[in-house]
Amino acid sequence: MADLDRLEEDLGFLRRAVDGAAPHAPASIYFLWAVLVLAGFVLVDLNENRVGQYWMIAGPAGGLISAYLGWRDQRHSGAMDLALGMRYLQHWGAMMAVIFLATLMPGRGLIAWDAFGPLVLLILAMSYFHAGLYLDAPLRWVGLLLVGGYLMVLSVDAYAWTIVGVLVAGALMVVGFRESRRRDLATA
Amino acid sequence: MTSRQPDLASAHADLQSRLDGLDDLLEHRSRLAACVLLSKADQLSFSRLKQVLDETDGNLGAQLRKLEQAGYLSASKEFLDRRPVTWYRLTAKGRKALLAHLDALARVIGHAGR
Numbered sequence: 001m002a003d004l005d006r007l008e009e010d011l012g013f014l015r016r017a018v019d020g021a022a023p024h025a026p027a028s029i030y031f032l033w034a035v036l037v038l039a040g041f042v043l044v045d046l047n048e049n050r051v052g053q054y055w056m057i058a059g060p061a062g063g064l065i066s067a068y069l070g071w072r073d074q075r076h077s078g079a080m081d082l083a084l085g086m087r088y089l090q091h092w093g094a095m096m097a098v099i100f101l102a103t104l105m106p107g108r109g110l111i112a113w114d115a116f117g118p119l120v121l122l123i124l125a126m127s128y129f130h131a132g133l134y135l136d137a138p139l140r141w142v143g144l145l146l147v148g149g150y151l152m153v154l155s156v157d158a159y160a161w162t163i164v165g166v167l168v169a170g171a172l173m174v175v176g177f178r179e180s181r182r183r184d185l186a187t188a
Numbered sequence: 189m190t191s192r193q194p195d196l197a198s199a200h201a202d203l204q205s206r207l208d209g210l211d212d213l214l215e216h217r218s219r220l221a222a223c224v225l226l227s228k229a230d231q232l233s234f235s236r237l238k239q240v241l242d243e244t245d246g247n248l249g250a251q252l253r254k255l256e257q258a259g260y261l262s263a264s265k266e267f268l269d270r271r272p273v274t275w276y277r278l279t280a281k282g283r284k285a286l287l288a289h290l291d292a293l294a295r296v297i298g299h300a301g302r
Contacts, residue, residue: 007297009217010215010220011293013217013221014217014220014221014224017221017224017225017240017241018224018225018228020240021225021228021236021240075268076268076269077236078232078233078234078235078236078237078239078275079229079232079233079236080229080230080231080232080275081228081229081230084229186239187239
């Protein structure tokens with residue numbers, strides 16, 4: 001039975017090691033998207049006509065920069081995982097593709113452009129929430145915040161997008177700072 | 189000899205045979221943990237393994253060398269920001285051995301649950 005006791009202890013050690021190695025996106029990615037989201041959401045209230053152009057550039061550029069930051073972080077943290085990187089790419093890439101395809105609806109007159117913004121917020125909310133379930137847990141809260149943002153833009157007239165942008169950017173910054181702190185503690 | 193003793197002897201022999209199915213090399217917790225972690229990633233650096241397994245340089249180095257000598261791991265070195273980094277990867281042989289070991293562990297645990 002001593003063998004079994006030792007096995008049990010070893011399995012406990014194994015579980016702790018695996019849990020401790022769970023991957024997290026680097027803080028820099030959260031900070032990047034905090035800035036991009038804030039700028040993009042404020043633009044809705046300041047100059048609505050430029051929003052599409054902004055996201056056509058900021059979306060893919062932000063994605064490419066995030067991919068680079070993630071790759072660089074994997075190398076520096078000593079954990080290379082191409083499959084994980086592909087999961088991130090597919091998740092966020094699919095979200096961008098869905099938003100792009102959704103533009104066909106107001107483009108063809110199926111819905112008003114006024115409805116497109118809230119629709120995008122719902123797509124973002126679901127994407128962030130699912131990212132929280134399968135990629136980075138704290139993003140669930142950003143997803144829920146975006147649901148609140150959706151309700152806000154439907155009910156508040158003045159500067160609703162700016163308020164939502166500030167809140168979402170703030171949440172992403174908090175997640176980024178917590179990740180940064182977690183790593184500092186882990187390597188201390 | 190009571191009627192209960194042959195049952196106990198048989199159960200003990202059964203358990204022993206299941207324990208014998210375990211891989212000697214992977215019975216060491218750090219070697220097993222290193223292989224499990226490497227099965228979930230493409231490659232991990234020595235520093236990363238040391239951080240996660242909370243081992244000293246010397247001890248971890250010795251364990252990884254044994255795995256490398258057995259052909260379970262392959263190692264490559266490079267310079268990153270002018271610092272030497274050793275990357276480890278689980279080989280096909282190592283993956284096969286790990287899966288067999290985990291199967292054997294599951295049988296031992298399943299037997300203990302009865």
